[in-house]
Amino acid sequence: MSATAGKSAPMPDDIRAMKGGTPIVSLTAYTTPMAQIMDEHCDFVLVGDSVGMVLHGMQNTLGVTLEMMILHGQAVARGLKTAMLVVDMPFGSYEESPAQAFRNASRVMAETGAAAVKLEGGVAMAETIAFLVARGVPVMAHIGLTPQSINTLGGYKVQGREDKAEALLADARAVAEAGAFSVVLEKIPATLSDRVTQEIPIPTIGIGASSGCDGQILVHYDMLGLFTAFKPKFVKRYANLGEDAMAAVKAYADEVRARSFPAEEHTFADTAPAKKGAP
Structure with missing residues (x-):
């Protein structure tokens, strides 16, 4: 159970303070019912742009819009009481300039109630992260495999191997120095994940990284076997x-075709049943 269970939701500084302590637990969510299920067990819940792939059938995350992220952010917010809400900034909503990033991030926070936003990029996004933080927008960074950059990365490949390790370390240092309160490390070698975790002062959140990270996150559709x-x-x-869902749907279809559903207990009589105690 989350260290925050039974308490008010943590804030970004609370997550930052968990560096080196009890591992931080997180999952993605896109809907109110799923947010309610994971709320008491997670320290923060991320409305990821992975929603485009797992709920909307997109081939990647590039087609996700700001409006989609706000809509799903509002849905998840309704299901959270003890977990902190973080919302992904979608592709094209922050890369143009720090001013564009602030305009869109402030809208996300105002319309969803999120405590923070997450954006992808290291050294190249350090100026934007600092600009946002200075203006009251807490930022969770994301380096390594950054899905919004798959066309320049050449696909969903492991990042930071061999001579690329120093560049990834530079990304980690840059986002920490810029003021990010935590950073997601996606699909990088375990030894490099451990080195990053040891060398930067903010929590690392692993996804395809290492158990030595300060926390972990998964897409809940993946870990539940729904995607x-x-x-x-x-x-x-x-x-x-x-x-399980496919088996349930098949059983339903079979019973409908066999006319065994609805059974008598699922239908209504011509007259209302007498109330207990009525003469």
């Missing part, structure tokens, strides 16, 4: 709800 188009190596399935 089955592909399974990244770093995903552990804690349930197979997709298979």
Whole structure:
């Protein structure tokens, strides 16, 4: 159970203070019911732009809009009481300039109630991160495999191997120095993840990184077995709800065709039943 269970939701400084302590627990969420399920167990919940792939059938995250993120952010906010809400900034909403980033990030926070936003990029985004933080927008950074950059990265490849390790370390240092309160490390070698975690003063949140990170995050559709188009190596399935749902739908269809559903207990009589104690 989250260290924040039964208390008010943590703020970005509370997450920052968890550096080196009890591991930070996080999952993505896109809807109110799922947010309610994970609320008491997570320190923060991320409305990820992965919503485009797992809920909207997109091939990648590039088509996700600001309006989509706000809509799902509002839905998740309704389901949270003890977990902090973070919302992804979608592709094209922050890269043009720090001013564009502030305009859109402030809108996300105002319309969803999020405590922070997350954006992708290291050294190249340090100026933007500092600009946002100076203006009251807490930022969770994201380096390593940055899905919004798959066209320049050449796909969903492991980042930071061999001679690329120093560049990734530079990204980590840059976002920490710029004022990010934490940083997601996605799909980088475990030894490099551990080195980053040791060398920067803000929490690292791993996804395909290392158990030595200060916290972990997964897409809940992946870990519950609801998204089955592909399974990244770093995903552990804690349930197979997709298979269960398919079996349930098949059973329903079979019973409808056999006219065994609805049964008598699912239908209504011509007259209302007498109330207990009525003469």
